[in-house]
Amino acid sequence: NDVLLAEPRGFCAGVDRAIEIVERALTRFGAPIYVRHEIVHNTYVVNDLKAKGAIFIEDLAEVPPGATLVFSAHGVSRQVRDEAQQRGFQIFDATCPLVTKVHVEVAKLAREGFEFIMIGHKGHPEVEGTMGQLSDGIYLVEDVADVARVQPRGRQLAVVTQTTLSVDDAAQILAEVKRLFPHVREPKQQDICYATQNRQDAIKVMAPQVDIVIV
Ligand code: SF4
Known part of the structure; x- marks a missing residue:
């Protein structure tokens, strides 16, 4: 049987960078290094980092005072950032x-008075x-039907998107957002990242040529 390899494939630059940050922190400061949320949804990578001394946590209460903490590539809320600073973590x-x-x-548009729809x-x-x-x-809207439930208080409305969505699904939801809120402000450059989009494009080309796709 033939095996086709998608191009591009593997980790995106954001995840590569996050793994490297954890590895550098381990080398420089030694184990343990605490990491909020799994740095990448990949058991092999997570287990490898665990073996080197990374401890993955969800709740900051699990991190002892003075410890070194890495935020994963997904980013964190202001509340988590503030709490981590207040607790004095590195x-x-x-x-x-x-x-x-x-x-x-x-943050910038909120200061100008915008509300947001997040897809x-x-x-x-x-x-x-x-x-x-x-x-x-x-x-938050997760699908087309959710859009009608949004009741903004003011007129200034902007839309943002999770970076790792299906481009096609997001386009349908965005079309509904624009239909119901014609004045909505869209980002200059779409938020779905190039790595996500390129991988979806590669799969679309491959899928008709193969029997199964292994991710
Ligand atoms: S935004 Fe894109 S490049 Fe960044 S970590 Fe997420 S998938 Fe990777």
């Missing part, structure tokens, strides 16, 4: 710059981090 921020770009945009998946760490840049005025 912090290394491995948030992907493409996620930070969304955080910066949300994404409930409970995903990146969505929690981005929604958590604001205390209110950001509404």
Whole structure:
């Protein structure tokens, strides 16, 4: 049987960078290094880092005083960032710059009075981090039907997207957002990252040529 390899494949630059930050922290400061949330959803990588002395946590209460803490590529809410600072951890921020770009945009437009529709998946760490840049005025929509439930208080409305969505699903939801809120402000450059988009494009080319796809 023939095996086709997708191109591109493997980790994106954001995840590579996050893994390297954890490895450098381990080399420089020694184990243990605490990491908030699994740095990448890949058991082999996580187990390898665990063996080297990384401890993955979800709740900052699990981190002892004075410890070194890495934020994963998904980014964190303001509340998590503030709490980590208050607890006095040594912090290394491995948030992907493409996620930070969304955080910066949300903070900037919120200061100008905008509310937000966020297209994404409930409970995903990146969505929690981005929604958590604001205390209110950001509404999550997961599908087309959710859009009609959004009731913004004012007229200034912007849309942001989880970076790792299906481009096709997001396009349908965005079309509904624009239909119901024609004045909505869209990002200059879409938030779904190039790495996500390129991998989806590669799969679309491959899928008709193969019997099964292994991810
Ligand atoms: S935003 Fe894209 S490049 Fe950055 S970590 Fe997520 S998938 Fe990777």
